[in-house]
Amino acid sequence: MGTLSTSRSQASAAAAPPGLQRQSTVSERADWRLVILVVATLVIWGGFHAWTGVFISPRNLSNLAVQATITALMAAGLTWLLVAREIDLSVGSLLAFCGVLCMQLMQKAGLDPISTILLVILVGIAIGLFQGGIRVMLGIPSFIITLAGFSWLRGLAYVTSGAETLSGAGDLFYEIGNGEFPAWTSLVILLALTAFYLYSWLRTFTGFFGAPRRAVRPVNIAVLCLALAAAALSLWVFAWTQGIPYALSLLLVIVFCMEFAARNTRFGRYVYAIGGNPVSAKRAGIKVDGMILALFGLMGALSALAAIIQTSRLDAGPPGVGLFVNMSAISAAIIGGTSLFGGEGRVVGAVLGALLMASITNGLSLAGVDTFYQMIITGALLIIAVTADHAAQKKAK
Amino acid sequence: MLQPSSNPAVRVKDLRKNYGAVEATRGVSFDIMPGEIIGLVGDNGAGKSTLTKMIAGDVAPTSGEIHIGGSLVQSSSTTWARDHGVEMVYQDLALCDNLDICANIFLGREITRRSALGYARLAHDEMHLKAEGLLKMLEVKLPNLREPVTALSGGQRQMVAIARSVAYEPKLVIMDEPTAALSVSAGQPVLDLIRRLPKQGVAVLLISHRLSDVLTTADRILVLRRGKVAATVKASEITEGDLLHLMAGINAPNED
Numbered sequence: 001m002g003t004l005s006t007s008r009s010q011a012s013a014a015a016a017p018p019g020l021q022r023q024s025t026v027s028e029r030a031d032w033r034l035v036i037l038v039v040a041t042l043v044i045w046g047g048f049h050a051w052t053g054v055f056i057s058p059r060n061l062s063n064l065a066v067q068a069t070i071t072a073l074m075a076a077g078l079t080w081l082l083v084a085r086e087i088d089l090s091v092g093s094l095l096a097f098c099g100v101l102c103m104q105l106m107q108k109a110g111l112d113p114i115s116t117i118l119l120v121i122l123v124g125i126a127i128g129l130f131q132g133g134i135r136v137m138l139g140i141p142s143f144i145i146t147l148a149g150f151s152w153l154r155g156l157a158y159v160t161s162g163a164e165t166l167s168g169a170g171d172l173f174y175e176i177g178n179g180e181f182p183a184w185t186s187l188v189i190l191l192a193l194t195a196f197y198l199y200s201w202l203r204t205f206t207g208f209f210g211a212p213r214r215a216v217r218p219v220n221i222a223v224l225c226l227a228l229a230a231a232a233l234s235l236w237v238f239a240w241t242q243g244i245p246y247a248l249s250l251l252l253v254i255v256f257c258m259e260f261a262a263r264n265t266r267f268g269r270y271v272y273a274i275g276g277n278p279v280s281a282k283r284a285g286i287k288v289d290g291m292i293l294a295l296f297g298l299m300g301a302l303s304a305l306a307a308i309i310q311t312s313r314l315d316a317g318p319p320g321v322g323l324f325v326n327m328s329a330i331s332a333a334i335i336g337g338t339s340l341f342g343g344e345g346r347v348v349g350a351v352l353g354a355l356l357m358a359s360i361t362n363g364l365s366l367a368g369v370d371t372f373y374q375m376i377i378t379g380a381l382l383i384i385a386v387t388a389d390h391a392a393q394k395k396a397k
Numbered sequence: 398m399l400q401p402s403s404n405p406a407v408r409v410k411d412l413r414k415n416y417g418a419v420e421a422t423r424g425v426s427f428d429i430m431p432g433e434i435i436g437l438v439g440d441n442g443a444g445k446s447t448l449t450k451m452i453a454g455d456v457a458p459t460s461g462e463i464h465i466g467g468s469l470v471q472s473s474s475t476t477w478a479r480d481h482g483v484e485m486v487y488q489d490l491a492l493c494d495n496l497d498i499c500a501n502i503f504l505g506r507e508i509t510r511r512s513a514l515g516y517a518r519l520a521h522d523e524m525h526l527k528a529e530g531l532l533k534m535l536e537v538k539l540p541n542l543r544e545p546v547t548a549l550s551g552g553q554r555q556m557v558a559i560a561r562s563v564a565y566e567p568k569l570v571i572m573d574e575p576t577a578a579l580s581v582s583a584g585q586p587v588l589d590l591i592r593r594l595p596k597q598g599v600a601v602l603l604i605s606h607r608l609s610d611v612l613t614t615a616d617r618i619l620v621l622r623r624g625k626v627a628a629t630v631k632a633s634e635i636t637e638g639d640l641l642h643l644m645a646g647i648n649a650p651n652e653d
Contacts, residue, residue: 276493284505
């Protein structure tokens with residue numbers, strides 16, 4: 001048996017080119033999944049464009065990007081929580097509370113926008129840590145704690161605002177959600193990003209830059225093609241007539257940092273380790289409780305940021321805002337490939353999921369379809385995405 | 398067998414553990430020499446699991462001493478034990494299925510390099526090379542190290558768990574039923590691997606219900622019965638039947 005298994009693995013080692021590592025079949029499959037998600041989004045865009053005639057225009061796509069940003073920020077935080085086998089059902093209520101707080105601080109307390117932003121982010125983190133603290137110290141499932149948060153944070157939003165909506169925050173605050181970089185700056189940023197992406201792709205797969213190269217697989221080519229297509233589209237949308245919205249650039253920076261951390265830092269690796277097997281993670285010396293606490297703090301910060309963008313966009317802080325955004329964010333994470341059972345999922349997938357959902361809402365609105373139908377279609381989409389996933393996984397096994 | 402010149406990897410002296418009125422171990426003493434494989438057998442409730450948990454720092458003994466590599470264990474903590482060279486391979490493997498082989502081997506002990514921006518960045522290539530070297534040294538053949546362990550067979554997963562346990566030059570590796578979840582044919586390469594560990598200077602404490610595995614793998618066998626060492630025998634000098642008699646406390650016909 002010993003010799004048998006030896007000869008078999010020698011045979012498989014001989015099949016692969018020597019010295020050339022390749023990514024695992026599992027991560028390859030996850031990448032294909034994202035490629036399909038992007039292609040599906042593009043097909044939907046084409047359909048809406050044929051239907052409405054205005055969908056694929058710089059103005060609408062830019063608008064769509066900012067619409068998706070708020071959900072995407074929350075979906076990003078939820079992805080890591082779900083990967084670590086936690087959940088947060090209170091982020092929509094936290095969004096409303098932080099939004100109310102923004103307007104109250106600026107209008108009632110007379111605080112300047114910068115201090116307001118910092119304070120609201122701190123409040124978001126504190127509420128996240130509070131909920132995470134109960135989760136960790138009392139061992140109560142996060143589902144229950146954040147279900148409570150769903151209620152009491154919404155109530156707090158109404159109580160703080162006296163159930164009235166303050167509006168008019170001043171130019172500086174308004175710019176966050178509505179402003180954009182000048183066209184030429186955007187052009188430089190986009191070209192720099194494209195160049196950086198090309199550089200890292202070539203570095204990984206061709207060995208041009210002296211790093212140990214990896215075997216190129218079809219999926220790597222597909223991702224490259226889509227990235228270049230996205231770059232071309234972004235140049236048209238964000239550098240032709242208008243610039244990159246500030247809100248979108250904030251999202252991109254956060255997503256980049258989270259994706260980078262997931263791959264290249266202990267923290268990121270431990271998020272996945274906890275999701276894979278919390279007991280093993282603990283035995284390996286990982287401070288699981290501290291990690292979960294940190295993830296809830298991060299979720300609070302991201303919710304506060306989303307609230308700031310939302311409030312700025314509306315130029316108002318209504319306490320009833322974001323009733324459905326919690327579910328949208330969870331849906332986006334799941335459509336993006338995050339497993340509800342933990343251990344699996346990527347932030348970039350959640351962002352693409354948020355984009356797909358925002359595209360459908362946006363397209364149907366443009367076509368004049370009633371919001372009620374939009375809700376039905378969003379639900380159907382979730383079922384389709386999960387069913388397709390399930391079928392694909394069965395086939396893979 | 399016991400050379401007075403070399404120091405034992407682990408020395409256990411009169412170790413007792415009471416759970417209330419229940420005496421799980423009642424004064425257990427033994428030495429494990431570096432490079433020695435000790436089989437630990439005994440019926441359910443004989444105290445195997447309490448004994449191993451005390452050595453691994455999971456359970457504090459009521460009285461008695463544990464010396465690891467010559468130093469007396471002062472506090473019971475798994476981290477302390479691990480830092481002082483006691484590794485445990487759990488029956489349920491303790492691998493993260495979603496992480497790749499390399500990530501599992503280095504879990505909790507990742508190699509990092511300070512990057513230009515000041516944060517500790519995982520040194521992927523370095524860990525990959527080290528993992529490859531480790532597996533080569535242990536003569537373990539596995540597919541792509543980037544593959545998540547969920548893609549591996551039960552035997553391969555067990556070998557990853559064992560490779561991880563010896564990655565940091567431990568003095569003692571405790572293996573709790575390493576073949577229990579495997580078929581006999583899948584367990585064979587795992588036992589072969591265990592037999593190769595003494596070459597690295599590692600002592601092994603092997604717990605198994607499969608007496609044939611213990612007899613073919615261990616140098617000495619420690620028989621526990623009702624919390625006491627009932628016998629210490631050379632594996633080459635005893636049959637499975639005699640071992641069963643010792644475990645059950647029935648006088649075997651040829652027991653001396």
